[in-house]
Amino acid sequence: MRPSQALRLWQQVLLSQVRDGAPDLTMRQTAILLTIYLDPPPHTVRGLAARLNVTKPVITRALDTMGALKLVSRHRDELDKRNVLIRRTVEGALFVERFGDGIVDRAHELPI
Amino acid sequence: MRPSQALRLWQQVLLSQVRDGAPDLTMRQTAILLTIYLDPPPHTVRGLAARLNVTKPVITRALDTMGALKLVSRHRDELDKRNVLIRRTVEGALFVERFGDGIVDRAHELPI
DNA sequence: GCAATTCGTTTCGCTTCCGTTTCAGTCCTT
DNA sequence: AAGGACTGAAACGGAAGCGAAACGAATTGC
Numbered sequence: 001m002r003p004s005q006a007l008r009l010w011q012q013v014l015l016s017q018v019r020d021g022a023p024d025l026t027m028r029q030t031a032i033l034l035t036i037y038l039d040p041p042p043h044t045v046r047g048l049a050a051r052l053n054v055t056k057p058v059i060t061r062a063l064d065t066m067g068a069l070k071l072v073s074r075h076r077d078e079l080d081k082r083n084v085l086i087r088r089t090v091e092g093a094l095f096v097e098r099f100g101d102g103i104v105d106r107a108h109e110l111p112i
Numbered sequence: 113m114r115p116s117q118a119l120r121l122w123q124q125v126l127l128s129q130v131r132d133g134a135p136d137l138t139m140r141q142t143a144i145l146l147t148i149y150l151d152p153p154p155h156t157v158r159g160l161a162a163r164l165n166v167t168k169p170v171i172t173r174a175l176d177t178m179g180a181l182k183l184v185s186r187h188r189d190e191l192d193k194r195n196v197l198i199r200r201t202v203e204g205a206l207f208v209e210r211f212g213d214g215i216v217d218r219a220h221e222l223p224i
Numbered sequence: 225g226c227a228a229t230t231c232g233t234t235t236c237g238c239t240t241c242c243g244t245t246t247c248a249g250t251c252c253t254t
Numbered sequence: 255a256a257g258g259a260c261t262g263a264a265a266c267g268g269a270a271g272c273g274a275a276a277c278g279a280a281t282t283g284c
Contacts, residue, residue: 056231083232168263
């Protein structure tokens with residue numbers, strides 16, 4: 001894959017998302033969402049903040065937003081009640097799955 | 113390319129952007145930026161709004177933000193002074209170029 | 225048992241974004 | 255020259271984001 005093809009793919013995927021009225025997530029929010037769904041659990045606020053090199057409030061706020069969209073859910077850790085465990089949801093899994101399919105579809109449409 | 117690989121690639125690219133402190137553009141803003149740099153000019157507010165299926169103020173505001181970041185520039189169309197022509201900048205071209213290279217790099221790092 | 229640490233959230237003032245509506249400037253046709 | 259059509263920006267109230275700092279609750283260490 002060459003850079004020009006990569007950029008074109010990225011553009012087509014974003015255009016399809018925007019045109020379809022998908023939630024307008026920021027780069028940070030999308031990174032958090034994909035990390036939750038691709039990296040092995042458990043996921044904590046602190047862990048995500050470290051993985052993305054951002055402050056904890058950034059994670060808290062992103063979880064607020066994506067929680068309202070039902071893309072993720074929060075649960076107190078019963079073993080250490082200071083922790084919050086972030087879990088996947090059915091809706092979120094569906095969203096991520098569709099997103100991945102969309103990338104593949106756009107890749108196939110790409111000119112060689 | 114399979115969906116799981118596509119998602120992993122997307123995640124790695126976003127993570128590298130976020131960790132490096134790149135501007136936290138939204139999906140819409142990124143789509144606008146890439147469209148300006150990949151589609152042939154001229155680009156107008158109205159044209160971009162139609163291409164992305166969003167309202168004109170969305171484009172105006174995105175141009176405000178990305179203009180402040182020096183990623184794009186605006187110029188009045190001298191032939192039809194109602195139009196504003198959006199042009200690429202050196203900084204924007206560099207940003208997009210690096211972004212494309214980043215995607216290719218992450219693609220190479222991906223497990224087969 | 226009590227201070228120190230850790231965790232996630234909340235608060236503060238500020239900026240940016242949203243959709244809708246309104247506006248000023250510029251064509252274009254008559 | 256006058257009316258309407260069109261373009262992009264500005265105004266509005268509301269929502270959400272930011273970094274930095276402070277917070278309560280839970281755990282750990284001495």
